[in-house]
Amino acid sequence: MTISRGPTGKLVVFSAPSGTGKSTIAKIVLERIPSLAFSVSATTRPMRAGEEEGVHYYFLDKKKFEEKIRDGGFIEHEYFFNNYYGTLLDKTVDAVNSGHHLLFDLDVKGALNLKTLFPLNSLLIFIRPPDMATLRERLLKRESEDADALNVRLERAELELGYVDQFDEVIVNDCLDRAADAVTAKVSEFLSNT
Numbered sequence: 001m002t003i004s005r006g007p008t009g010k011l012v013v014f015s016a017p018s019g020t021g022k023s024t025i026a027k028i029v030l031e032r033i034p035s036l037a038f039s040v041s042a043t044t045r046p047m048r049a050g051e052e053e054g055v056h057y058y059f060l061d062k063k064k065f066e067e068k069i070r071d072g073g074f075i076e077h078e079y080f081f082n083n084y085y086g087t088l089l090d091k092t093v094d095a096v097n098s099g100h101h102l103l104f105d106l107d108v109k110g111a112l113n114l115k116t117l118f119p120l121n122s123l124l125i126f127i128r129p130p131d132m133a134t135l136r137e138r139l140l141k142r143e144s145e146d147a148d149a150l151n152v153r154l155e156r157a158e159l160e161l162g163y164v165d166q167f168d169e170v171i172v173n174d175c176l177d178r179a180a181d182a183v184t185a186k187v188s189e190f191l192s193n194t
């Protein structure tokens with residue numbers, strides 16, 4: 001991987017247990033901060049209603065994803081919820097070398113891996129659910145998972161919460177407006193610092 005000595009973009013990473021509201025907050029922050037672009041990951045999970053190829057994810061089948069892993073196409077990738085998820089190397093390096101700022105939505109391990117690769121220009125924000133009962137309600141309301149998949153996500157939430165101390169900032173998503181304002185303030189401050 002080559003990181004140029006020219007203008008360097010910054011990397012903002014959101015992590016949160018599935019269903020906390022990180023995609024909802026990411027959408028608001030991206031609207032408010034036009035200099036920040038969403039880093040579109042690749043995944044093998046099926047597309048949900050309302051999602052678009054190349055906007056929310058690049059949707060690959062398992063064979064293509066594994067080929068890309070072998071070709072060194074990912075800066076990091078993880079396997080959970082019976083699917084692969086990965087950050088594309090070329091798109092990340094091109095953006096950062098061109099001075100563009102990127103917003104990533106990654107699991108906790110992906111977030112920490114990115115911080116190791118970009119220690120000086122990355123900000124890791126952990127978004128916490130108010131409590132597990134609220135998290136379950138939000139996942140139910142979203143209707144994106146069947147009962148088994150929902151329970152797997154709730155179990156993984158406990159694991160992800162164990163990583164919270166390794167993040168630069170922690171924001172609780174209780175009231176959406178308040179949480180989105182708090183996240184926007186942290187991101188704006190980070191992007192304006194030289």
Ligand SMILES: Nc1nc2c(ncn2[C@@H]2O[C@H](COP(=O)(O)OP(=O)(O)O)[C@@H](O)[C@H]2O)c(=O)[nH]1
Nearest residue numbers: 018019041042077078085086087105106107110
């Ligand atoms: N490590 C890693 N995690 C990712 C990537 N893309 C998405 N994720 C994480 O994968 C998890 C599941 O994402 P998704 O299936 O979209 O479900 P959701 O979080 O419930 O909306 C979330 O924790 C995402 O942050 C990636 O490129 N790398």
Ligand SMILES: Nc1ncnc2c1ncn2[C@@H]1O[C@H](COP(=O)(O)OP(=O)(O)O)[C@@H](O)[C@H]1O
Nearest residue numbers: 018019020021022023024138142173174175176
């Ligand atoms: N602060 C909030 N209060 C109530 N519901 C919320 C809040 N934030 C998000 N939601 C809802 O919770 C569900 C999960 O949010 P989503 O952004 O998809 O989570 P994630 O990306 O973390 O998996 C969605 O239906 C969303 O509208």
